[in-house]
Amino acid sequence: MLAITIEQEQLTEAVTQFAARHAPIDKTRASLDSIAAGELPTWWEEFTAHGFHAVHLPEEAGGQGGTLTDTACVIEAASAALLPGPLLSTVSAGAVACLADESAATLLSDLAGGVTAAVVLPEDSGVRAIPDGGGWRLTGSIDSTLGLIAAQRILLAVHAEDGNELWFGLSAGPDIAVEQQRGTDLSTDVGVLVLDSYPVTVDQRISGIETERARCVVAALTACASAGTVRKGVETAVNYIRTREQFGKPVGSFQALQHKAAVLLVNAELASASAWDAVRAIDESIEQHRLAAASAALMAVCAGPDLMLDALLMFGAIGYTWEHDTHLYWRRATSLAASLGPSPRWAREAGELSRTLKRSTAITLGDDVESEFRAGLVKTLDQAMELRNETPTDDRRAPGLAYGSQRNLLADAGLVAPHLPAPWGVGATPVQQVIITEEFDKRPDLVRPSLNIAEWILPTILDSGTDSQRERFAWPMLRGTERWCQLFSEPGAGSDLASLTTRAAKVDGGWLVNGHKIWTSSAHVAQFGAMLARTDPDASKHGGISYFLVDMSSPGIEISPIKQASGHFDFNEVFLTDVFIPDDMLVGEPGQGWDLAVATMAVERTAIGNYVNLDRSEALRRVADADGPDHDTVLQALGGIEAHTTAIKAMVLRETLRLVQGQGPGPTSSIAKYAMVLLLRRASTATLSLTGRLAMLEDSDPPVISPYFDMPSELIGGGTAEIQLTIIASMILGLPRK
Known part of the structure; x- marks a missing residue:
């Protein structure tokens, strides 16, 4: 559902419960004819008395003074309950009227009081306004419009002689010819409007509405x-x-x-x-x-x-x-x-x-939120802007892999992975993480460092590794000087990791590993890897697996790059023959590997979801720039x-x-x-x-x-x-x- 705050969840639940009490679907079915005829449901007065329809209307007009997002939760919940009647059309008319100047004050008060309404956008209106003395005469018709039959007010866009649009607030009555139609949606009425030299005065004009904004509001609520x-x-x-x-x-x-x-x-x-x-x-x-x-x-x-x-x-x-x-x-x-x-x-x-435009996802918290944290962050990022990374990335798709003086400064400040606890990160709260993203976005020339595959491994080492493992591996990961790979998948155990057959046998001072890994990203450039191996063949399928850190230069490791259809070598086969792994490279206890791997994969899926920031439309955008x-x-x-x-x-x-x-x-x-x-x-x-x-x-x-x-x-x-x-x-x- 749309609600993301506790208050919005409560509002959604209130609408849902109201619908369950007053408008169960069997009652809606029994009143389909009256709904189509524009008759108001028996519960409309009580519904409006609760103010559900006026959450977004200003308090001075009698509304609740909430946001349009709050009202969106009402619309979404009402639709999920198949609440019949003119709610969507009335709320949409009120939202468009809120875009106007003080000329809409009376209309907004009427709507807050429970009057029903419909809004007609310019593209749905064939009505033209001809000046007549101090007013206009409206002639033409509008397309089929939801909620029109039940509407007591109509917020109508018409076309003026100069090509611009004018907006008028009309009151339904016998002098307005509204024709009921047989609608597809049986829970809402639909109709058309025909005007023949209908007189309107200056007092009926609603000014200040930006047509494009009105169109966006209607589309959003729909x-x-x-x-x-x-x-x-x-x-x-x-x-x-x-x-x-x-x-x-x-x-x-x-x-x-x-x-x-x-x-x-x-x-x-x-x-x-x-x-x-x-x-x-x-x-x-x-x-x-x-x-x-x-x-x-x-x-x-x-x-x-x-x-x-x-x-x-x-x-x-x-x-x-x-x-x-x-x-x-x-x-x-x-x-x-x-x-x-x-x-x-x-x-x-x-x-x-x-x-030429990308949808913004910026969250503006304001400079007064976490001001001390922001001030320190700004100082650090401005210092980083004066430095450079002496070692460039080896992958054009991953500019954040570059390392050097600039990245060292950010790593020491805890800003490479700020969500991690100090000293590796700053233990950033969600609010602080938003601020960090905000400040990086203000500096597009400052490339945000990437942990690459280590992003999925480092939290496991920090949470379950030893002090020496954390000290040995965390800083090189954060500074980008050591690359990592993940030795999980096997030829017979791809996504089914619990079926892996790579064995690690206990020997004096460590473990002797034999097995075969495949689809290992970056193994050919990695100095270290995180590996799953079966240490207890007699244990349950998930219980006999352990999690190791592997030096990829160890004797017995053979890496065979896999050439992809693209001609690139992103994946590798890794053969392990009597590879010795010291005891101090085991993470956690023997047999805990499955639980650690599940935690790693959860982080991995979250990271992959962030790839949406990459541009998927470059070629089409270039083609769209040319006529044809x-x-x-x-x-x-x-x-x-x-x-x-x-x-x-x-x-x-x-x-x-x-x-x-x-x-x-x-x-x-x-x-x-x-x-x-x-x-x-x-x-x-x-x-x-x-x-x-x-x-x-x-x-x-x-x-x-x-x-x-x-x-x-x-x-x-x-x-x-x-x-x-x-x-x-x-x-x-x-x-x-x-």
Whole structure:
């Protein structure tokens, strides 16, 4: 759900409970005809008395004075409960009216008092305003509009003679011809409006509304409604397959359905994250808000019908029956998508914006937050700017591997891995980590150091290693002078690490290791590695594994680089023949290796989720800069990729904010990992299909084949997509194992 603060969670729960008491779905079904006719639900007065509809309206108008993000939680919860009536249209009208100057004061007071409303954007309005004395006459019609029949106020955009838009607040009445239509969404009315020389006065004009901002607000709130609809679809489908049995087993234990449910959850989370991001962007520049709104339209609204269809199909034939409630949500998702117009419009807009703009994920805490910490940080980073790293990176994809004087200063200050405890880090709180990111972002020429694979190994050494291990290895890792690899996977035990066969036999003073590792990233350049080996063959599958630190120059280690399809050598086979590992290179106790490895992999998946900051659209962006017959198609593809990227960024940002507020970590890392898989495939498919003959060349400008052939290493790294889906299904969705 959208809520990330305790107060928002409480608000969401209050709306959910209200809907359960007053508008269970069986009562909604019984009142479908009256809903379509625009009759207000019997509970509307009590609902508005609670102020749910006016959370975002200013206190001076009678509202609650909350944020639009707070109201977004109301919309999302109401949609998840299939709360019928004109809530979305009324809230949207109020949010747009909040953009106006004092001319909207009366309208806002009416809305705070429980009056229903609808808003009509310029692209949905064919109404023209002709000056008439001191006022205007309105003539024309508007497209099908949700909530119009129930609306007592209509916030209408019309087209003036000079090409600009004017906004008017109209009161519903017998002199306004509103025609009821048969809507797709059975829980909301829909209608059209026809005006024939309808007179309006200066007092009815609402001024100060920025049309682009209004459009973003409507798209964002619609995305929240769609996200709530999809969330409910996922929940009901997963609950069904968790208990439904076939062949004597819950169908949720079948891998195909587990993976389908996991993919559905990932896409639902992307929808929620993008909707939340579009709402929070109301306080940002209009360009940032437009990009966020277009992304939400694509990821939450336009994607909604297909996501709900996938949820419906998980029920089998029963989900397609009229009596089953899922089709009501499917209808709502379909109607919401239609209300924002054709999807290419949003993809084109996102693509055009992303040619020169990236969605910002900056969190502005203010200089007065942790001011002493920030002051010390600023001083250190400014000192680092005066230094350089004498040893450059050997991988253009990883500029943070460079080391030298600059990195030494940052390491000594605890800023290479600030979340670690002192003296290796500064024990940075989530708030302090946000400040550190903020200050690094202010200095784009100061490359933030990377631990690379050591990022996943160092916490294990610090948490479970000896004092001598910490002192020996932590500082070279932090200063970047020693590279590490991870010797986990084996030819017969890739993702199933517990099946490994590498043996470590106890000998005098240490262990003698024999085995074969594969897919070991960076082994050919690493000085040390973290290795799993079986030390007790008679113990349980998970209980006989130990965790060792290995000097990669030890006698008996043979490294054989694996040439990839790209021509690169990122992976290696490592053969270990009677390799002696001293006792002081064992981490923890014998038999604790599995638990240590699980902790390492958890860190790994979190790190991989952060790769979204890499640019996946360079080639398409370059192609979009040139005119051609496929220019519009390129823009739309670019927009789709940027929308997906923005949703993942928002997902990670939401998790950061939750941590800043003191909440525990959620399942974001696992979900973001698979979301990245979807993004990589989407970006590569679009790039190959739209760059034409460039894909015939190993070296091209812009590069096409090089990043494409590097992609499998990213798709496999941290666990295959299938393994990740299984983790999501079992650990997050709680689906039964076989």
